Amino acid sequence: MSIVLTPFARTRLFPRQPRANTIQDCSPEAFERHLNAHPPLAVLDGYAPFCKLHVHRNWTSTRCLTVPVTADNRHLLRSAYEARSRDELPVLVRWFEGVQPPVAEYLVVILYSRAQLAREGSPIEADWGVVGCLYTLEPEEIPMAPVTMMRNALGVEEGGSGVPLDRDAYRRSVEFWERNANWRP
Template identity: 75%
Template structure:
C-alpha cells in the first residue's frame, strides 16, 4: 500500500505561514516517508468505504487540534465565516485564541482511496491520499465537524465527497463539538 500527500492536505497541514496549528518539526516529504515506512498502530474505518484513518504515535511536537470548552476558557472562543479554498463557500467556524493545548499523543492521517480522489478531481500516484490529519491525546477518531458532514453531502462541486448525510453521525458530532473547539 502506498500513500501520497494531496495538495489539499499539503496546504492545510503544512501551511507556508508557519502557524502553530500545523504539523510541527516535520516536512511534507518526511511526513509521507514516515507514513509509507512505519505501519500504523491501528487502522480505523472512516465515514465511507473509501476513507481510512491510520493511527500513529506522534513523533513531532504537534499539539492537539481541539480542546474541551470550559467556563474558564469559553471567553476565548472566536468565530468567523471562512472557506478552506477559493472554490468553496465560506461557512461559520469557531476556534480558541490564546490557549496552549497539550502535545498530541497521536497523529491520525485521514486517507481517501485513489478512486475517490479521482472522482473529486485529484489524481495521485499512490493507492491512498492524505486529505487531512487529526492530532489527538487518544488513539481514536475525533468526530467530523458538522459543517464538513454537510459539505460532503452537498457533493464534489461544493468541496465535499458526495456521501449522503448520516443523521445519527451528525447528531453525535454536534454533541461532541458543542463541548469542544479547535484552536489557533
C-alpha cells in the same frame, strides 16, 4: 500500499507560513516518508468505504487539535465565516485564541482511496492520499465537524465527497463540537 500527501492536505497541514496549530518539526516530504515506512498502530474505518484512518504515535511536537470548552476559557472562543479554498463557499467556524493545548499523543491520518480522489478531481499515483490529519490524546477519531458532513452531502461540486448525511453521526458530531473547539495561535 503507497501513500502521498494531496495538495489539499499539504496546504492545510504544512502551510507556507508555519503555524503552531499545524504539524510541527516535520517537512511534508518527511511526513510522507514516515507514513510509507512505518505501519500504523491501528487502521480505523472512516465515514465511507473510500476513507481509512491510520493511527500513528506522534513523532513530532504537534499539539492536540481540539480543546474542551470550559467556563474558564469560553470567553476565548472566536468565530468567522471562512472557506477552505478559493473554490468553496465560506461557512461559519469557531476556534479558541490564547489557549495552549497539550502535545498530541497520536496523529490520526485521514486517507482517501485513489478512486475517490480521482472522482473528486484530484488524481494521485499512489494507492491512498492524505486529505487530513487529527492530532489527539487518544488513538481514535475526532468526530467530523457538522459543517464538513453537510459539505460532503452537498457533493463534489461544493467541495464535498458526495456521501449522504448520516443523521446519527451528525448528532454525535454536534454533541462533541458543542463541548470542544479547535484553536489558533
